[in-house]
Amino acid sequence: MKIDPRCVHCLLSRVHYQAMLLTDDTDTINRAVMAGLDALHRTYRQGEPAARISTAVHRSAYRAMGDRDPYREKKKLSRRLAVELMPLARSLVGDEVSEEHFRRAVVAATIGNTLDFGVDGFDVNEQHFEAEFRRLFDGGLDVDDTGRLIHLLDDVVYIADNSGEVLLDTLVLEQIRGMGGKVTLVVRGAPMLNDATIEDVEIHGIEAQVDRVLTTGSNAIGVCLDEAPSELVEAFEGASLIISKGMANYETMSEYGYRPIAYLLRTKCQAVADDMGLDTDMLVAKLVEQ
């Protein structure tokens, strides 16, 4: 996906937001914003891949803040919320393995993609998240290609998105493995925003539920192939299906042409929704085969 003019202010709004998460020191906040502004000014060109620019912006801002992890507390909160939600999510999905249960697991995991912070107008409302989860589950998927995924699950590479959310992803991983499929789970190589890293896999004990865990090899937004370990590139090339979770992974994976690939996400911003030909606030499980 290419950068959209509306990404400009959104990116700088996220830089400001994450600086405020880290500190109330005006100088540090200002340094982060100026570094983000500088990187954006240096890299922003129409037609440029969105994630190349957002990676440059966030890395500059992180460096200006001393490379600390401003989302640390937000990630803890997301993990806690996810743990609290799991009994409800599991009861809604059910224990059996079938096409219908797979679909329900995808719905639950895709709702998990709303466990996000810092996207304009899309912060988690802790108090009402369980009720919101039920409401979204009842509404189901707005784009539902799950029926076409069923026969592609032999050897799946599953690219996780956010902390917390990755726990809900395990409902889908269980279905895939229950049907005899292999799963390679991919998380970010180092902290970036509230993205899931190997720390999340360890905290939730997810290693035991997959065949292999790989990382993207860096803290780039989404997946940057230039920075990815060769095992990951080989896994993409050999997969029966890549499942890409969330908007940042969509932004990058949509640039590479791997097929078949399924995008599971909530369309949280207009730029991504437009690029997918969809509306905002949709729950999406979209397969791209050609």
Place this chain on the structure above:
Amino acid sequence: MKIDPRCVHCLLSRVHYQAMLLTDDTDTINRAVMAGLDALHRTYRQGEPAARISTAVHRSAYRAMGDRDPYREKKKLSRRLAVELMPLARSLVGDEVSEEHFRRAVVAATIGNTLDFGVDGFDVNEQHFEAEFRRLFDGGLDVDDTGRLIHLLDDVVYIADNSGEVLLDTLVLEQIRGMGGKVTLVVRGAPMLNDATIEDVEIHGIEAQVDRVLTTGSNAIGVCLDEAPSELVEAFEGASLIISKGMANYETMSEYGYRPIAYLLRTKCQAVADDMGLDTDMLVAKLVEQ
């Protein structure tokens, strides 16, 4: 008022918003955003007056769009809303002239400052504006220095803010003139955002309700003294009271030190609210004498 780090993304969000008002041509929108980004990158420094930066950003964006007036239709809408509101506003203020009626007129005019577009999360909801007006009028001013203004009304310079809003300002001007005071009304020298210009004065026939109309001499955000006609500078120096309406005028007039000055505004953003030591969404009539 000095620039705040959070102004960075807000300014670029306004640039994008106004480009979208003007056109759906992606190239033009992109040119405007890039011009705004470039100007912001060139001018943004901690400690710099906010309006100096926002003027540079908006002028660059306007130039990139061919200097058209993207808020033209929004201004027409604001004027229509203001005309529709006037009977209600007038009935709430009443016909007499007194300290209490002056206070009510200030409340109505300050609510008029909510007739604004393009400020993040603060767009006018046309359908419910009359009900909102009543609700805000009943709530009254959160900062009310109107009692201290009464003895300062001999020779008032009144700096208008937005289209539409300026019609509600006439309720205050009537009170001042009813008490025997003189009024110099100041509007923007050329179109900028949805600010009132001489066109608004003419459309509503406001010349007849004041002693003199001056302009700021340019399309600078707020009042830029370097670009102001000498009559305006003399009027500021000779005034018994300057009344400065809205946030942009606050941002600039708070840099100059004219006293006494009264700020009538709704605190629509955190940066201005912080600078005034207030909360957001307050209705404010604040006198600064020292």
